[in-house]
Amino acid sequence: MIIVLARKTLRYLLPYRFLFLVAIAQVILLNALELLKPWPLKLIIDNVQVGGQPLPWEFLKGLSREQLLLAICIGLVLIYLLWGGLSLLHNYTTISIGQRMVNDLRGDLYSHLQRLSLAFHNRQQVGDLLYRIATDTYAIQSLTMNTVIPILSAVVFLVGMFTIMVQLDPLLTFLALSVCPALFITLSLLNRPINKAATQSHQQESVVYSLVQRNISAMRIIQAFTKEDEEHSKFMAASRESLAARLRLYNLQSLYSGVVSLVSAVGTALVVWVAANQVLAGELTVGELVLFTSYLASLYDPINSISQTYGMTQWAQVGVMRVFEILDIERDLPEGTKTFPTVGAKGEIVWDNVSFDYLPDQPTLKQINLRVRAGQKVAIVGPTGAGKSTLVSLLPRFYDPQVGRVTIDGVDVREFQLKSLRRQIGMVLQPPIVFPLSFRENIAYGRPDAALSEVVTAARLARIHDLIVSTSQGYDTVVGERGATLSEGERQRLTIARAILLDAPILILDEPTSSVDAETEALIMEGLDRLTVGRTTLIIAHRLSTVRQADSIVVLRAGQIVEQGTFAELMSQRSAFAALYRTQFSLQGEK
Incomplete structure (x- = not known):
């Protein structure tokens, strides 16, 4: 699994391999400067003091003690100046790479979800998907720049330090490294618990996101039924679980860091005791002791850094795996290869022995056979749950049937490219979706290049123009989030204008007048009558008054076509449609 995850992550790093190599070069230079930091102090103790040791470098020989002290101090300042400047550049480089990787991964995930x-x-759950897009994608930055680079830096530093320490005193170096096996044993023991805690933390955070998203979307219902206190209790319980999971992870990481610190302290004490005795015996200079203890402190710092990074790695690994979990889901709507001609589809549609179910053994559509001729207007009616919306949803391939096929102009819709297919179909769906954009942008959503005159024409046909021009900025007025500043009927008319502007050869109207009054319904139907001329139109209707002018009426019940004919034909028979129609209008008469 780790190898697979590394290979997938590497794919996002490869485009920035040059910058990554630059970052590695910066790591090497930074660690070289880090290794130089203790040397000025050693030179001052061993070479500047009276009776000091011989100078190790030729270019320093011949300087007086005062000159040597000044040169060493200048060198110390230069080392720290270079180190600080290079650190800033290194941080910029690694953060830049990490953020670009996050952007690429986030873009792939969002595109895949669409x-x-x-x-x-x-x-x-929408909240879970939001969490994966907004938060889990950042894990790829943590997994690479915030873990790989620090670990690489620690390894480079340890190698350089080990080389110097061995030359100074092999015995002390061996003693310093003797504690490393204990650290690795600790790491192996805490590996599984830390990974499990990181996974639980991500899952609980996702639950909080899902709960917030659901409740904000249903705020009107929550307030209407006075469920604020109950929903607040649910949120607080989920929040406590999330924080508890995060605390468990932090505790495990702190436990590991504590063990590392304890083991490091034991190693330091052992080395200092032996080194101090060597100084007393004249086997080691004071400057070498200071240099060695400085390196010793630095030796355990990268080891501790690796331990800290390990906990972050587990957290990041879980986040990246959650993203790749979605990316690994095969598209259940395979892309076709065919495209429609420039003039568009003719519009003949056939459902050929189609069966479909959302859940196994619970069929929604059963052996549907239906032919709609090009330019024909067909109404689909039936009780709630009969399968009307599902039937038309198979046409733009929101779903694919398990049995049978749907064709346009004799070609299975699965053979078309999805973009080409859906551009042939104008849709007014339920519920009416309005974006927090201007009126013009909402209407032109399917045709962003449409001229304002075309947008206005579509708005007039949908009987929304008068409302738009009465607003402060007309067609440039921005609509509230989810159309909050509009009534249900106004949102409906706006989506109708959007479908009109698309000017597609096939129209799907899912209850286009369900949210408007009778007067507005008559005006909209007048506009739609002009719009549907020459176009294949499928109208799903609960209000049966809208289907009188349909060329054919299809009656669905329990996922099956039980009747089909013109309005006059069905009304002249003792049909299910006639009974439904008379019942609906008798109820309206009672009102």
Whole structure:
């Protein structure tokens, strides 16, 4: 699993391999400067003091003690100046690489989610997907720049330090490294608990996101039923679980760091005791003791850094795996290869022995056989849950049938490229979706290059123009989030204008007048009558008054076509449609 994860992560690092190599070079230079930091102090103790040791470098020989002290101090300042400047540059380089990787991963995840079918999205919690996009994608930066680079830096520093320490005193070096096996044993023992705690932390954070998203979307219902206190209690419980999971992870990471610090202290004490005795015996200079103890402190710092980074690695690994978990889901709507001609589809549609179910053994559509001729207007009616919306959803391939096929102009819709297919279909769906954009941008959502005159024409046909021009900025007025500043009927008319502007050869109207009054319904139907001329139109209707002018009416019940004919034909028979129609209008008469 780790190898697979590394290979997938590497794919996002490869485009920035040059910058990554620059970052590695910066790591090497930074560690070289870090290794130089204790040397000025050693030179002052061993070479500047009276009776000091011989100078190790030729270019320093011949200087007086005062000159040597000044030169060493200048060198110390230069070392720290170079180190500080290079650190700033290194941080910029690594953060830049990490953020670009996050952006690439986030873009791939968002694009992939858009191409998964509605069947997938119906199974998912929106809050969980939001958390994966907004938070889990950052894990790739932590997994590479915030873990790989620090570990690489620690390894480079340890190698350089080990080389110097061995030359100074092999015995002390061996004693300093003798504690490392204890550190690795600690790491192996805490590996599984830390990984488990990191996974639980991500999952609980996702639950909080999902709960917030659900409740904000349903705020009107929560307030209407005075469920604020109950929902607040649920949120606080989820928040406590999330924080408890995060605390467990922090505790495990702190435990590991504590063990590392304890073991490091034991190693330091052992080395200092032996080294001090060597100084007393004249086997080691004071300057070498100071240099060695400085390196000793620095020796355990990278080891402790690796331990700290390890906990972050576990957290980041879980986050990246959650992102790749979605990316690894195969598209259940395979892309076709065919495209429609420039003039568009003719518009003949056939459902050929189609069966579909959302859940196994719970069929929604059963052996549907239906032919709609090009330019024909067909109304689809039936009780709630009969499968009307599902039937038309198979046409733009929101779903694919398990049995049978849907064709346009004799070609299975699965053979078309999705973009080409959906550009042939104008849709007014339920509920009406309005974006927090201007009126013009909402109407032109499917045709952003449309001229203002075309947008206005579509708005007039949908009977929304008068409302738009009455606002402060007309067509440039921005609509509230989810159309909050509009009534349900106004949102409906706005989506109708959007479908009109698309000017597609096929129209799907899912209850286009369900949210408007009778007067507005008549005006909209007048506009739609002009719009549907020459276009294949499918109208899903609960209000049966809207289907009188349909060329054919299809009656669905329990996922099956039980009747089909013109309005006059069905009304002249003792049909299910006639009974439904009379019942609906008798109820309206009672009102």
